[in-house]
Amino acid sequence: MNQSQQSAWWKESVIYQVYPKSFYDSNNDGVGDIPGIIAKLPYLKTLGITLIWVSPFYRSPGADNGYDIADYYAVNPDLGQMQDVDNLIKQAGELGIEVMVDLVVNHTSDEHPWFQAALADPQSKYRDYYIFKPAAAGGAPNNWRSIFGGSAWEKVAGEECYYLHVFHKKQPDLNWENPQLREEIYAMINWWLDKGIAGFRIDAITFIKKDQDYASLxxxxxxxxxxxxxxxxxxxxxxxxxxxxxxxxxxxxxCVTVGEAPGVPLEEYDSYIGPDGYFNMIFDFHAADIDVENGSEWFKQRDWNVREFREALFASQRAFCQAGWGTTFIENHDQPRALSKL
Structure with a gap:
């Protein structure tokens, strides 16, 4: 029996995304929190919700709304504590609601202990947990632009080297070429699954592999x-x-897994969500990114028409029919609201 067949329970689920900071404030401090989610579980039950996806609640300095994680094993104090997460899983389960969480393993916060150790000692094993490269001609190693704009390289203070960040400069990329780093990631994932969560929405997962020539373009x-x-x-x-x-x-x-997988051609969907695919589902960006030149770079708008949107949507659906279970969306927490597009 393949993974999709074993995990068929999620095909009948009604999923609701919860962004903790803005969902419900249980203690009137102006910030939503995990106890607030617990308080609203009966309400979610009345809506027919059977699975909630809780956006990042890990300890984070908040440079990218919690997607810059400083500790995979700790809860942001503004949102609660680990006991609250345990209570959420338990009380949701009693109402027939499962809990899935965000998994962010392309990068960490620059305040993560691994990165701080890498900065403190260039000979530390943690230096190879990230991607550091020497300066080239007195500047960045190459001319790559980050998703958020500007150079994808940030200079290390006091050294003639830089670290790579596909996204924000406070989100240094993890070095997936390092097997020791991968072991740390797998241990963390299994720890959360053993705790009782139902699965993950896996953030920016198509960015974990970099071309090793690090050549300019x-x-x-x-x-x-x-x-x-x-x-x-x-x-x-x-x-x-x-x-x-x-x-x-x-x-x-x-468990159920949903990959945030921009950049995957339709003809490769089988590898991602087929019978032996990496995930149960992936988010499809072909229609959602119709209005931007290079996928999620919202500062580069392009003209589009309804016929284009229709064809992108239908092409994705045809690919899903051939490959497996898919998810189509018109907006998400990273994008402008659909009304401004449509």
Missing amino acids: PADGIDGLASIKAKSRNRPGIERFLHELKERTFRRHR
């Missing part, structure tokens, strides 16, 4: 930089990491 803007996506999104070799991730973690548990 022809500039595509007046800033002299080039989008990092051509060298870091769904690149050759990612299949090895994703297969290992599934085998070492997800396959061992009764």
